[in-house]
Amino acid sequence: MKGIRINEFGGPEVLKMENIAVPIPAPDEILVKVYASGVNPVDWAIRNGANIRMRSFLTLPMTLGWDAAGTVEAVGSEVTAFRQGDAVYGVPNFPGNGSYAEYCAAKAKQFAFKPQSLSFNEAAGMPLxxxxxxxxxxxxxxxxxxxxxxxxxxxxxxxxxxxxxxxxxxxxxxxxxxxxxxxxxxxxxxxxxxxxxxxxxxxxxxxxxxxxxxxxxxxxxxxxxxxxxxxxxxxxxxxxxxxxxxxxxxxxxxxxxxxxxxAVNQPRQDWLTEIAQLIDDGQVKVLISKVYPLEQVAEAHRESETWHVRGKLVLEVKKES
Ligand SMILES: NC(=O)c1ccc[n+]([C@@H]2O[C@H](COP(=O)([O-])OP(=O)(O)OC[C@H]3O[C@@H](n4cnc5c(N)ncnc54)[C@H](OP(=O)(O)O)[C@@H]3O)[C@@H](O)[C@H]2O)c1
Structure with missing residues (x-):
């Protein structure tokens, strides 16, 4: 699959498009076919090498991205909440390989059904x-x-x-x-x-x-x-x-x-489900300020690093039909 990886810490130039093996989900994980990934400040903080405490948990090479929307491609043997084809949104394993890629394996309990009224691009701007x-x-x-x-x-x-x-x-x-x-x-x-x-x-x-x-x-x-x-x-x-x-x-x-x-965000499925309900009830809206194709990830990072994004930035990994 294609994915954006870093092999070293540094500026936006260390983000490289590579061919990577499709991950195999663990028993408690789902394999998500990623349509879109949100961009968050933590992505470029990790890309830069984070702080000393966090760095000891980081392993290179690494696929960034901790905000995903897509469909379930496969489920681990212990997963009962989802089936292949379900549209989901959630937070990939952190720190670990994330959603700047065509597929991402992540704990099922950190995902929920995507709000029905949102596109994948919109849903990817929400979880984190x-x-x-x-x-x-x-x-x-x-x-x-x-x-x-x-x-x-x-x-x-x-x-x-x-x-x-x-x-x-x-x-x-x-x-x-x-x-x-x-x-x-x-x-x-x-x-x-x-x-x-x-x-x-x-x-x-x-x-x-x-x-x-x-x-x-x-x-x-x-x-x-x-x-x-x-x-x-x-x-x-x-x-x-x-x-x-x-x-x-x-x-x-x-x-x-x-x-x-x-407060560190808690990637809880029950909260993602409540949030999806607020969206589908029309009580909460998602403002996506810009959607970048995955290939333009370095540009997206530069924009996020200004600290003046209104709403969210998203990387489109796969076009929704
Ligand atoms: N603990 C966690 O789990 C967690 C998770 C995600 C994010 N975070 C942290 O949460 C913070 C916000 O993240 P985000 O994703 O919302 O960032 P963001 O989208 O870049 O938004 C930052 C906002 O801060 C405002 N801002 C910029 N400079 C400012 C200043 N000097 N004084 C006051 N406001 C200023 C900007 O408003 P204007 O454009 O209107 O100036 C902007 O809307 C970050 O520090 C991030 O590291 C923590």
Missing amino acids: AALTAWTGMFWHGKLQAGQRIFIQGASGGVGSFAVQFAKAMGAYVIGTASTSNLEYLKQLGADEVIDYKTQNFEEILTNVDVVLEASPTRNNDERIKALGVLKEGGIFVSVNTDFPFNEQMTEAAATKKVSGEL
Whole structure:
């Protein structure tokens, strides 16, 4: 099969189209015929060699891509949830060989039936970002209907889903973006928008129940400012797990009587199924900002590395008939 692999860590030039053996699914895995793969910041972070802690888990050569939509080609002996031909979406094994390829073997429990109303290209833009928003807000942030949530980086892949999920569950949503994306946030359903380039959120907001840091800002001083907008007992959740809280941040949280959580996405089938339902019910939309053919993966990475993609980038692996 054809697939994009890296044989060394480095810039977009290390992404090479190669002929690779079709993977054989383990007993608890499915073999997915990949129609499309999402592109996420983690793809180019791994391509660059990630951090020292993560690097020890990485084996070269490696096929990147941890967001897939396609059809089930084969099932492992223990898999009962899917049959050949089912249309699915989900998160390939991480870290491991991913979805920048015509076929991908992955844990069946990390996949669910694709939302029926979406194309494969649209569905491929969902799993990782949507699950990160879901895990951060509902698992760590314990967000409830009627609560106020402040979402930083609300126009990005994770943030766009976070705004819509929070609205769908009945929360009051405040989001940040740069000027050109404020209207987009309102279209997603945000109740209030803040331009992080021209406004200081800490001078505007109070009484927030949950803060979701879904921006790429990795700065503990900024986090301490965000603690200031929380009410007592509030929860600050960051999805930037590669950038831990420092001592000042932890102390500030204790003084303010709020908690801080780092959220890694949980690739759960039951959540993917709930998310698919929200999509098919018309409560949540997927914005794909651009679809690149697989061959143009280096261009897609360059765009993702700007940190200013509205919605999602997708690689088309196979055209849908
Ligand atoms: N823990 C996990 O499991 C997990 C999974 C996926 C992603 N992540 C992390 O989540 C973060 C968001 O990922 P993503 O895929 O949503 O990225 P993305 O699609 O590139 O979106 C990033 C958003 O951040 C905003 N932004 C850029 N620079 C900013 C700044 N200086 N201050 C405030 N906002 C800024 C941008 O908004 P404007 O364009 O409007 O400026 C953009 O919409 C990343 O840090 C990523 O590493 C974590």
